Amino acid sequence: MAKELTTRAADYSQWYNDLVIKGGLADHSAVRGCMVIKPYGYALWENMQKELDRMFKETGHENAYFPLFVPKSLFEAEEKNAEGFAKECAIVTHYRLKTDPDNKSKLIVDPEAKLEEELIIRPTSEAIIWNTYKGWIQSYRDLPLLINQWANVVRWEMRTRLFLRTAEFLWQEGHTAHATKEEAVEETKKMLDVYATFVEEFMAVPVIKGVKTANERFAGAEDTYCIEALMQDGKALQAGTSHFLGQNFAKAFDVKFSDKNNTLDYVWATSWGVSTRLIGALIMAHSDDQGLIMPPKIAPVQVVIVPVYKGEESKPVIDAKANEIVKQLKALGVSVKYDNNDNSRPGWKFAEYELKGIPVRVALGLRDIENNVVEVARRDTKEKNSISIDGLAPVIVQLLDDIQQNIYNRALAFRNDRITEANSWDEFVQLLDEKGGFISAHWDGTGETEETIKEKTKATIRCIPLNNKHEDGVCILSGKPSTQRVLFARAY
């Protein structure tokens, strides 16, 4: 092996870190809790962005950009939102450094350059955006306003993990304004569907669509819809959220519109976001003890071709054939890398590309060329086949489709196996500890019970699934009557 990896069984959390760092996706940085996204990880993010951006535009949204800073007075305007983020925000207080009079080679904050009003680095942009919308919205003709922003945000988390929870992360945040409640609710659900489609079809990660309980809602929202995925260690991961914000922000920032009858009313709002956290979900949904497994539809490189040289004279022959194959694959829109770097041996390369999760590996030696075949290895099953060079490109295109479908099916089977009903407290606790995954159980609907369950087990209500079937039962903790099951899990 090129690089030693911890196995999932030995230390799941270390396995995850090994994949991120040794797989070349990201690195720790000199700044507490902030990561460096390396080229391979960023290429993955670019592919994710490209698809999401296309879907946002197809649903009528436009991109814009709002300031990084939120003045404190705006930050605190929507009280619940402010409360929710106040404890974890980076605050700019000064705008100048000066030479340290005690040590000329050092700089200190210039006390004379103190801001009159502190600036919060956006942890989310509702405040600055709704303050701007106030100037943009007067009439029903200005609605709906359908805007998305790709940006960095900062939340001063105490415990950070690469991609999953970092002080700074990249995301997109949609912020829409509507004339009616119905239209805003519809938008909220539509964007949840966009997220679910993206995560399932492109990332090959199955998700459950649901709505959060009041305790788990976004600070300032009336309703938070979410998609929840399951990781291989049985823990859930919230992969995206879409919030119906009611008129909360419109009231906080006094954003009113006049309707066709010239009646003034507050505007209805939604916001929705997914972030680089999705990369963490992707890693933990598919990868194995040999490394990452990239879904072909968003893989930075879909196919790698590795030459197996035998002496100098084999090089031009193999290179020529490889370049032919590269050309044929590119013509079909496949992203392909031909790695004829002399610095490392084929075996090292095989392990490296396995670690990086390239969906298909093609190996090509002199004897293969004589036999008019190549060795094709798929990353998901590690199956290898000798395949004719004639018509190779369309076979590989089909194989990429198969891999995409196979890793989705595998993750779906794993997830479906781990949605288990619990009908008593003991059963609930035992399932959590021994099996993990989602536990479908009755709950009395109170925040107190939910909180107690969380304190006792670290499990939270991940969501009330959309279109949940109603069923009479009793709460697993309180024994009080309940009308439906909800999904509990320990979560990232």
Place this chain on the structure above:
Amino acid sequence: MAKELTTRAADYSQWYNDLVIKGGLADHSAVRGCMVIKPYGYALWENMQKELDRMFKETGHENAYFPLFVPKSLFEAEEKNAEGFAKECAIVTHYRLKTDPDNKSKLIVDPEAKLEEELIIRPTSEAIIWNTYKGWIQSYRDLPLLINQWANVVRWEMRTRLFLRTAEFLWQEGHTAHATKEEAVEETKKMLDVYATFVEEFMAVPVIKGVKTANERFAGAEDTYCIEALMQDGKALQAGTSHFLGQNFAKAFDVKFSDKNNTLDYVWATSWGVSTRLIGALIMAHSDDQGLIMPPKIAPVQVVIVPVYKGEESKPVIDAKANEIVKQLKALGVSVKYDNNDNSRPGWKFAEYELKGIPVRVALGLRDIENNVVEVARRDTKEKNSISIDGLAPVIVQLLDDIQQNIYNRALAFRNDRITEANSWDEFVQLLDEKGGFISAHWDGTGETEETIKEKTKATIRCIPLNNKHEDGVCILSGKPSTQRVLFARAY
């Protein structure tokens, strides 16, 4: 007119602001010196990004992402760079707010959440990136490292102007590492060429390639190459810079590599960037008193079709024909908008799209359809022609090419007319005050003379043009001998 615009003659600076704000490109925000980039402006930026990103990738660069924050100790490591930016940087000192004990609805900075080390919001990322490169570079095999980042940066400018100078702006910054000085210099020049090609071919703005004097160099660079453009008021605008950083950052962050002979040496560096400032250059290079003029190659919308209805019954006929034309244009890759919005009249729309600078406007009425023609107006010359609907799409594609070429030629003629030689101090001052533009004059090569000229006239040396011809002469200020002319101008 839909919206009143100030003319260039009346107040150039107000004209510029009117175009930005009334043209829907950007808006002021609640944060001092920070702008909101509106959807139309952001769509323009996306088109610019797309072409630049393609060119960076074609020249072997990969994207990555580094933290927003730079710890003060890293910030001050490269002394000249630190000095250059210390006076204009936003500083994070705290990471938590708390409820104001004197007013429960307000928040205050929690004094107990003071950072041990202050964090500077990146004004540029050399420090954080070279600190990271230290961990990535050991051997010549790790070189060259060719990385670009798309990001927001903050420079606490005291006087700000939309796009031209804002406290926060969007940009890209390339940061490359090389084994030899020659290779790094070559990279610096190559990226300057990429910028020049982009600005001339896509933005249709002619530029002069040159090198900065020591006084005007990027803080921490050995050499700063630049492209300089000329605005319609005769002021120059630096449109992009590419820096040869020598081994300065490698030494500051102790980044060494071992060559093939196992000898250790410091790594050679470059950095290069362009920003949303380019949008300001584009506006001031092409626009007129009726509004913006967008270069077709990066225009968010290339063609707008406006129906001229005559009674309800004309609508389906005109809509059907318009949709046919839309389809034909889209098939040729033209971005087209059909504006059949009922809320405003054709005349209002004509003025609005003129203001927004849409390159081609097609107007379509019942009589036009009867005659199988449309009225096609080009934004650059305001020429209108009646053109046959048969084969309209390829005619429009050709027209878009013509417009692109025409606005470039126009800007080039304007610029070439305003490169004037001055051979005495009086002539120099007179030209600056009466004609503006670039003044080609002899200079004695000293920073003192350069500084004096700047103090007396506000003109700076924009660049020493590449491949400048050598010519003996005497400095216009000091009368000392000089071997070449340099380009002076007042600048943005």
